[in-house]
């Protein structure tokens with residue numbers, strides 16, 4: 187029988203897939219129909235299915251992604267006379283929804299064309315571009331299931347929607363000036379500012395120095411010109427945290443930063459991530475954006491409103507940072523935004539269904555080190571081997587949720603740092619949204635971090651209770667390592683250098699400088715760093731001087747940092763203190779010891795400032811740091827003698843801080859690779875992985891990469907899963923999913 191029913195799986199809804207199928211079927215003279223099912227697109231045709239599939243693969247719409255195609259014989263004969271698009275059917279609901287995608291060139295051209303009916307219309311979009319994840323409330327992806335449902339299509343838009351030859355054929359979120367969707371400008375008090383063009387007026391006031399809020403697709407930004415950064419820092423109480431900067435175009439980006447081909451590719455990709463790249467030193471005024479750092483986070487306009495702002499602005503660059511009160515989720519509600527106390531508010535009247543923060547990444551030799559994977563990427567998925575439905579909720583900071591179903595693990599958008607109530611609320615919202623979209627009504631397991639004090643555990647326990655599912659703990663650094671395995675598609679044992687600031691160890695100490703030999707399910711800690719007292723726990727994380735104090739005390743070097751009274755209190759804390767093997771803390775201590783950075787006004791500041799020095803230094807003093815390793819299983823790298831050496835060298839070479847820093851770090855990292863290589867050899871694997879928050883530090887990645895090369899092993903780095911704690915929920919998921927499927 188030549189009549190076939192073809193089921194197509196992948197990112198195939200909301201991307202102009204049905205119109206493409208329609209066009210091809212018509213061109214080939216086929217009869218039948220196409221329709222969205224919950225989890226796939228169904229095509230029924232009367233003949234030539236091979237030619238049809240071949241043509242479809244060649245002419246896929248830009249946002250579509252094919253997973254697999256099933257072809258079945260049709261039992262009943264077709265009755266249609268021509269090819270048609272049928273109404274969507276509720277099927278199984280696990281069709282992945284597409285991420286928000288930057289305005290395409292065609293839409294941009296129309297928006298800037300005086301003769302076009304969408305001239306200067308900021309919500310111009312088509313099947314190839316625009317907001318998706320942030321506006322979709324439910325599947326299947328049809329207008330009534332989006333935040334566009336209250337804006338009734340006008341006659342002209344409806345004609346485009348119905349015309350198979352049009353780029354907007356069956357585009358669910360289109361509109362024009364006539365639907366009632368638009369921007370208004372509000373003043374400090376939330377009162378409307380009367381003007382002909384709110385975007386133009388906002389741009390004019392911005393050029394004059396006003397600080398304002400711009401509402402976009404999945405959130406709001408606070409924006410100002412670069413000259414106003416000092417005022418912005420004062421208002422935001424962020425003395426030195428780097429700000430993301432949106433620039434007019436690639437040319438301006440090149441003026442600000444040193445870009446290679448890969449960085450340019452990322453900057454101009456449909457996801458438009460904030461891309462952290464080396465900053466040019468000779469451009470005045472850029473130091474205020476990222477004080478003390480050698481890099482800068484830039485991105486290009488992605489929504490219509492951003493393009494229009496730059497049409498009107500004299501400035502070539504704007505600070506564009508998420509509008510969130512300290513530690514809270516980004517604001518998405520118009521009324522709530524007025525509480526920010528800024529000069530003006532450029533807001534539209536469409537509801538934000540899903541909050542989605544900008545993605546942030548660091549390019550490294552063709553790989554993407556995601557700091558935050560959200561807008562432009564969420565909610566894509568990775569394939570896994572198990573079929574169980576596992577919910578995993580991440581650690582404490584940078585959390586998100588991951589849920590597996592039918593051999594895929596889906597990850598929510600970036601949620602935030604879980605110690606705030608509203609962040610936990612957002613985590614629950616993001617989790618339940620994903621579950622609804624995927625049609626998940628039961629859970630086979632829930633995974634959480636081992637740290638007894640992480641707030642995400644309460645949520646995990648509640649979900650486990652509600653769905654009567656078993657609850658599992660996953661060790662933090664093991665989760666990093668399994669996330670790295672999945673990222674690289676490796677399912678056998680690896681040796682893994684899992685290094686970051688904080689993670690709870692099964693022995694009750696704080697880990698963070700770990701060398702593991704692990705697979706998805708089990709781990710062996712083959713190496714670690716000498717434990718150092720973490721005086722006052724979190725207090726020592728906030729104040730790296732405490733690390734220096736503890737190290738100096740143990741080395742009998744005397745106190746140089748604290749007044750006597752404080753010192754005697756700290757001294758008393760030494761004995762009973764919790765211990766840490768964290769590499770992040772060692773780097774903090776090194777940074778502070780060398781006078782590079784003792785203050786910590788944002789997460790990771792001392793280590794980030796240290797990175798700038800590392801990238802400028804030469805390892806000329808490395809031979810001075812003979813690394814002592816004691817014991818086995820785990821082998822323990824003695825960091826205290828290294829600090830003693832550092833203290834001696836500082837007297838002689840104090841003017842060469844960068845060289846000292848790099849020499850110290852280089853010696854330490856080579857020792858870690860040495861232990862990992864031995865572990866790999868003993869296990870018979872050729873892989874050495876590098877993961878965890880420290881693996882964002884490019885000079886460290888380069889040292890490890892060089893050293894692994896010498897061993898003849900293969901280095902595993904991240905590309906799809908965040909290196910840091912944004913990857914933990916994925917690692918937890920894989921660990922528990924594999925454990926469950928192994929038990930059967």
Ligand SMILES: [Zn+2]
Pocket residue numbers: 289290291292293294310311312313314315316
């Ligand atoms: Zn478009």
Ligand SMILES: [Zn+2]
Pocket residue numbers: 339340341342343344361362363364365
């Ligand atoms: Zn219209």
